[in-house]
Amino acid sequence: MKDCIFCKIVSGEIPCFKIYEDDFVLAFLDIENDAYGHTLVISKKHYESLVTCDGTTLSRVFDAVKKIGNHYVKNCGFDGFNVFNNTSAAAAQSVMHFHVHIIPRKENDNIIVSNRMIGKGEFNEADGKLESLTICKNTEKTELEQVCEKLRMPQEKVVLDDENCVVLYTDGACSGNPGAGGWAAILSHKGVVKTLSGGEKDTTNNRMELLGVINGLEATKKGETVKVFSDSAYVVNAFNQNWIENWQRKGWHSASGGEVLNKELWLKLVALVKERDVEFNKVKGHSDNALNNRCDALAREEVAKLQE
Ligand code: 5GP
Ligand code: ZN
Numbered sequence: 001m002k003d004c005i006f007c008k009i010v011s012g013e014i015p016c017f018k019i020y021e022d023d024f025v026l027a028f029l030d031i032e033n034d035a036y037g038h039t040l041v042i043s044k045k046h047y048e049s050l051v052t053c054d055g056t057t058l059s060r061v062f063d064a065v066k067k068i069g070n071h072y073v074k075n076c077g078f079d080g081f082n083v084f085n086n087t088s089a090a091a092a093q094s095v096m097h098f099h100v101h102i103i104p105r106k107e108n109d110n111i112i113v114s115n116r117m118i119g120k121g122e123f124n125e126a127d128g129k130l131e132s133l134t135i136c137k138n139t140e141k142t143e144l145e146q147v148c149e150k151l152r153m154p155q156e157k158v159v160l161d162d163e164n165c166v167v168l169y170t171d172g173a174c175s176g177n178p179g180a181g182g183w184a185a186i187l188s189h190k191g192v193v194k195t196l197s198g199g200e201k202d203t204t205n206n207r208m209e210l211l212g213v214i215n216g217l218e219a220t221k222k223g224e225t226v227k228v229f230s231d232s233a234y235v236v237n238a239f240n241q242n243w244i245e246n247w248q249r250k251g252w253h254s255a256s257g258g259e260v261l262n263k264e265l266w267l268k269l270v271a272l273v274k275e276r277d278v279e280f281n282k283v284k285g286h287s288d289n290a291l292n293n294r295c296d297a298l299a300r301e302e303v304a305k306l307q308e
Helices: 005-011 055-075 132-138 144-153 205-218 233-240 245-248 263-274 290-307
Strands: 016-019 025-029 039-043 080-084 100-104 166-175 180-191 192-203 226-230 277-281
Touching: 005 025, 016 055, 025 055, 025 144, 039 055, 055 080, 132 277, 166 205, 166 290, 180 205, 180 226, 180 290, 192 205, 192 290, 205 226, 205 233, 205 263, 205 290, 226 233, 226 263, 233 245, 233 277, 245 263
Parallel strands: 166 226, 226 277
Antiparallel strands: 016 025, 025 039, 039 100, 080 100, 166 180, 180 192
8 A cells, every 4th residue: 555654664665674574474673662572563465454354364464473472482582472453543553554563571571561562761771671672782783673683583494394284395387388287296294205296288387386286285185284385376376365265256257357267277276275274385486495396396307208
């Protein structure tokens, strides 16, 4: 939204002290600096408040809140954290872009948390803040920069062997579009890795991306939790940006009116997703993600087989 401060932070127009970022969420330090590490977790997409935010985004924001809070306790020396949200002006929401506040806490820190945090001038520094804030005053760096360096979350590592879920990497490749295509899926669960791949003579890249996920999910059990990692914006956004809901609402017609391309594959995939707890994650393709690269190589091998 044009005049929204937080949208400008998301777009980079206004700088921030970033703590965490993923496809849905951005977390950064509150400019007020009224409590050490006061963090705002916001949806990247503009929603005026918690009540207008869609369910998927809401759950991703709270997933991030959980991750960041955990990180503050596990890695940054805090003992706990408060989480709060102000909805509507009457409840002191001042920025009309959905956000959640995190206040990292130490035992006996004497911080008084309220929906209007007590500002700097109003409370005793020794009572309300951790020592490290004063220590960094002599350096050239601003306090917030220093706090941010201490609290920032490391870039997430490749997820493999998450105890509670199946990790599924997929990729598709196509020589010419349309042309000979290949797909691959690498499933990993509790140390067991399964690799699947296949190809088709006359197909498209998007169909191969879809088949990678479909075949991967078909190898999982109904009811299982599956984290899918794909470099296909086509596949990931369809689930994470409500394309599918929109297509369903319009009887599987796209915005331009025609029937949604690859409808039969989408229907298959939607059915598989419905029977499982699936999370879609976008990874950068052709970069340093080992499993994504392995899938890419397998898919290309399938293409090569068809061209022999
Ligand atoms: P609310 O009162 O709406 O729950 O919280 C909005 C928060 O955004 C306030 O705590 C305020 O300090 C913070 N805030 C407002 N403008 C900016 C900004 O430009 N940068 C950052 N980092 N925080 C901001
Ligand atoms: Zn906004």
